[in-house]
Amino acid sequence: MALAAMDDIIGPARAAGRGVGAFNVIGIEHAEAIVAGAEAAAAPVVLQISENCVAYHRGLAPIASACLAIARGAAVPAAVHLDHAADVALVEAAAEIGIGSVMFDASRLPYAENVRATAEVASSCHRRGIWVEAELGEIGGKDGVHSPLARTDPGEAAQYVAATGVDALAVAVGSSHAMATRDAVLDLSLIARLREAVDVPLVLHGSSGVPDPVLAAAVSAGMTKINIATQLNKMFTAAVRLFLSAEPAASDPRKYGAAGRDAVAAEVTRLLRLLGTVNNSAAAGVREPAGNTGARAGGAGEPLSPVE
Numbered sequence: 001m002a003l004a005a006m007d008d009i010i011g012p013a014r015a016a017g018r019g020v021g022a023f024n025v026i027g028i029e030h031a032e033a034i035v036a037g038a039e040a041a042a043a044p045v046v047l048q049i050s051e052n053c054v055a056y057h058r059g060l061a062p063i064a065s066a067c068l069a070i071a072r073g074a075a076v077p078a079a080v081h082l083d084h085a086a087d088v089a090l091v092e093a094a095a096e097i098g099i100g101s102v103m104f105d106a107s108r109l110p111y112a113e114n115v116r117a118t119a120e121v122a123s124s125c126h127r128r129g130i131w132v133e134a135e136l137g138e139i140g141g142k143d144g145v146h147s148p149l150a151r152t153d154p155g156e157a158a159q160y161v162a163a164t165g166v167d168a169l170a171v172a173v174g175s176s177h178a179m180a181t182r183d184a185v186l187d188l189s190l191i192a193r194l195r196e197a198v199d200v201p202l203v204l205h206g207s208s209g210v211p212d213p214v215l216a217a218a219v220s221a222g223m224t225k226i227n228i229a230t231q232l233n234k235m236f237t238a239a240v241r242l243f244l245s246a247e248p249a250a251s252d253p254r255k256y257g258a259a260g261r262d263a264v265a266a267e268v269t270r271l272l273r274l275l276g277t278v279n280n281s282a283a284a285g286v287r288e289p290a291g292n293t294g295a296r297a298g299g300a301g302e303p304l305s306p307v308e
Contacts, residue, residue, distance in 0.1 A: 003100075005100055006046070011201075017219070019218075019223060019225075022046035022227045023045065023228050023232055026056070026236075030264060031070045035074045039076055047070070065097070082094040086105045107134075111156070115163045119163060122165045134169060136160045151173065154196070169200055170204075171191075171202055174186040186218050195221065202223050202224055203225040226271075
């Protein structure tokens with residue numbers, strides 16, 4: 001099955017009131033596990049690459065090339081997405097290497113500057129057929145700078161979408177990036193009002209800290225793209241620790257790496273079923289993202305963004 005365009009996954013899900021799991025990749029084991037988990041759930045999926053991930057791999061090309069290849073070989077629709085890119089040069093590199101969707105993060109800028117910068121990026125990306133997500137209202141972060149009490153105003157959100165022309169909007173509704181516990185409280189009534197106010201899909205960042213019933217309720221209230229990173233990292237690391245505690249003499253990374261990969265795949269399957277994407281992969285078409293001509297050299301951005 002071909003690499004999927006983001007809108008072919010997100011659009012039908014929004015129309016049907018389903019959620020789409022968007023999972024952050026750390027290494028190739030994550031990417032393989034995310035696709036394996038989606039295949040087990042018979043659900044479309046999004047593989048996300050953050051600026052921090054790019055910095056870890058010392059450039060975009062190695063991890064992007066791997067993710068694109070894995071997505072192209074998936075038995076379900078799989079999109080590859082650049083997540084939390086504050087560096088315009090990294091957005092340009094993603095477009096050149098064949099990534100069909102990006103999240104440009106200007107949320108730390110004052111509103112007017114955020115609108116101007118995001119509109120410029122959206123216009124440039126749309127000329128090349130690239131889908132653009134943006135953020136309004138900073139979502140809590142691991143650096144302690146942002147408050148999980150921040151909220152996105154529905155009226156301002158509608159104005160922002162109209163002014164920037166973005167294809168999806170990440171909103172602040174009570175979640176926080178990199179939460180180690182799953183006890184976030186979301187403002188479900190605000191999600192419903194945002195869903196009514198804007199005509200593009202809503203994105204929930206920081207979903208790892210949200211309990212299962214609240215995630216399901218958020219999708220019912222109007223969320224479509226659900227970003228998850230920390231939860232998968234926790235599952236991977238716990239599985240590796242368990243393997244090494246049982247076999248302390250093990251030295252082959254493939255052995256404990258496989259344990260981590262299997263744990264991530266199982267969690268992806270579980271989460272996709274929770275979000276309601278199971279058995280709906282046929283609803284998502286599989287256009288190759290515009291301008292995707294395969295992997296070419298790309299540059300790296302600075303590690304500015306948090307994880308989910």
